[in-house]
Amino acid sequence: MPANLNTKPIIMLVDDNIIDLKINSKLIEITGMFSEIIACKSGQEALHYFSSSANQADKLPTLILLDIQMPEMDGFEFLEHYKKFPSAFKEKCAVAMLSSTLDFGDIQRAQANPHVIKLMKKPLQLIDLKKLAGNRS
Amino acid sequence: MxxxxxxxxxxxxxxxxxxxxxxxxxxxxxxxxxxxxxxxxxxxxxxxxxxxxxxxxxxxxxxxxxxxxxxxxxxxxxxxxxxxxxxxxxxxxxxxxxxxxxxxxxxxNDLELHNSIKNAHDAYKAKIDLRNKVRELEKTNDELNRFIYSISHELRAPLVSVIGIVNLVKMEGLFNSSGEYWELIESCSVKLDYYIQKTLQYYKNNKNLSDKAEINFPKLVEEIIQEYSPNEPDTKFNVSINQTEPFYGDTFRIEVILGNLISNAIKYQKEEAGAKLVDISIHVSMISAEIIIKDNGLGILNEHLDKIFTQFFKAKNNRGSGLGLFIVKEALNKIGGTISVSSAVNQGTTFKINIPNAS
Structure with missing residues (x-):
């Protein structure tokens, strides 16, 4: 567990939809729950962020909100990469999926994935986010 | 040729x-x-x-x-x-x-045999043609289904963004800044989203594949109530579920059936706030699940009762899509279930459903 309780955690958003990225960033910003919001337009961008800041623990998010349907690398493919990360990292940095999908298959897959702590439906609801962050702290 | x-x-x-x-x-x-x-x-x-x-x-x-x-x-x-x-x-x-x-x-006789071969060949061609036509139709139907399915998803993504923007507007205290415009945008978006969701449910139900999974009714009902009740905080739910036997069935269809009926029970309430009640009782046996969903809401006119399961029939203007109960009926047909309804205007409606246990 991070030692410094005074700094607020960091959150990462992974979503190819720039409008949703903007809406959700703004919404999270208003809550003031997080010190920093890392907005990534693709899974690759997120992975790149991790590889470039792997040695700086203070730059890593504690929560990733991951979209499911994205071109090239979708949410599940991103999770395949995430799976291979060291367990200390996964412990600190949890993944919740955030999607507008109503596809039963996607929903079941997300719920069955051991690395996904929660599947949230778009639009992002403040209550859901607070609950999630509350459970994590 | x-x-x-x-x-x-x-x-x-x-x-x-x-x-x-x-x-x-x-x-x-x-x-x-x-x-x-x-x-x-x-x-x-x-x-x-x-x-x-x-x-x-x-x-x-x-x-x-x-x-x-x-x-x-x-x-x-x-x-x-x-x-x-x-x-x-x-x-x-x-x-x-x-x-x-x-x-x-x-x-x-050469002529007779020749004619017979000719006719036989025609029969052969008809047989093959018919099979190709059926295959073609199945393919078109499948493509149409897939098209509706993916276009519904594509339509929904930006719509959900709009609803997200309205939420932001609320959070920033701007919701009443332009008269009732934001409220109108919100109600139109929510309605459109409802239509898209029902379309998806309908097409998903049309597909024939059916999965057989264990159904935990107490958990499922709780999830459904959580999903539909946030906007109606003054509705009281009485849930009594008697499930000692394991129940197997098609999760998606059972969720659709209960979801539509419970959301209807919540939605079709009298305007003046009284004690809004929804009773849900489920009895699971080795043979079937008997489900009763009862509300004390608006009720349904007697002459409408036999029409409520028809596509696009709406008993009340401006509310619902006329698809909910139609989808319920279609879903029940696919899994061999039955439904009956009784209702009295301004007193409420009771739906009784029977779903066979596929264990």
Whole structure:
């Protein structure tokens, strides 16, 4: 567990939809729950962020909100990469999926994935986010 | 239109007959001959023959026996049986088991046999055409389903963004900044989203695949209530579920059925806030799940009761899509369930559902 309780955690958003990225960033910003919001337009961008800041623990998010349907690398493919990360990292940095999908298959897959702590439906609801962050702290 | 000649296979143990047949018909047809059933099978394995003519009386395997033996692996070619004498048992057997198209007596009359081959070929073509048409229709239907499914998802993503923007506007305290415009945008978006969700449910239900999973009714009902109740905080739920037996069924369809009925029970309430009640009682046995969903809401006019399960029927204007109960009925049809309804205006509505246990 991070030692410094005074700094607020960091959150990462992974979503190819720039409008949703903007809406959700703004919404999270208003809550003031997080010190920093890392907005990534693709899974690759997120992975790149991790590889470039792997040695700086203070730059890593504690929560990733991951979209499911994205071109090239979708949410599940991103999770395949995430799976291979060291367990200390996964412990600190949890993944919740955030999607507008109503596809039963996607929903079941997300719920069955051991690395996904929660599947949230778009639009992002403040209550859901607070609950999630509350459970994590 | 040019077409390749009809491929005819003729099987007869008398070589002379094979030669005579070839001599008479080789100009019209592409002819393959075989001296025995075994030889005939070899040809079938390599050539897609359209019409087969077989002599009945052959050593080892008779014509009818041959037709019977190939009916599974080669069902398409049209069969004509040729026989020297009118053997009534062979004839009965041929009709009953050999799937014979024509029965022709020997010696054959060239014109009669020619006409028979021509008709047989027409029958063959009709059979293949029909199969191709069915396949084509299935493909079109499948594509249409997939199209609706993906377009609904594509439509929903930006719509959900709009709802997200409205939420932001609320959070920033701007919701009432432009009269009622934001409120109107919100209610239109929510309504559109509802239509899209129902469309998806309908098309998903249309697909025939059905999965069999264990259903935990207490958990499922709790999830559904959580999903639909946030906007109606003053509705009271009485849930009584008696599930000691494991229940197996189609998760998606059961969720759709309960979701639509429970959300209706919440939605169709009287305007003036009284004690809004929704009773949900479920009794699970080894045979089925008996579900009763009862509300004390608006109720349904007697003359509307038999129409509520029809597509796009709306009892109340401006509310709902006229799809909810239709989808419920369709979903129940797919999993062999039943539904009945009783209602009194301004007193409430009771739906009784029976879903067979697939364990």
């Amino acid at each position: 040019t077409s390749s000649p009809v491929k005819v296979l003729y099987i007869d143990d008398e070589e002379n007959n094979l030669l005579a047949f070839k001599a008479s018909f080789r100009r019209q047809y592409e002819i393959y001959t075989a001296i025995s059933a075994a030889e005939g099978l070899k040809i079938l394995q390599n050539i897609s023959v359209e019409v087969i003519i077989a002599d009945q009386k052959m050593p080892e395997t008779t014509g009818v026996e041959f037709f019977k033996s190939i009916s599974k692996n080669y069902p398409d070619p049209i069969r004509i049986l040729l026989t020297g004498y009118t053997d009534i048992t062979a004839l009965a057997d041929a009709i009953n088991h050999g799937d014979i198209y024509r029965y022709i007596t020997k010696p054959w």
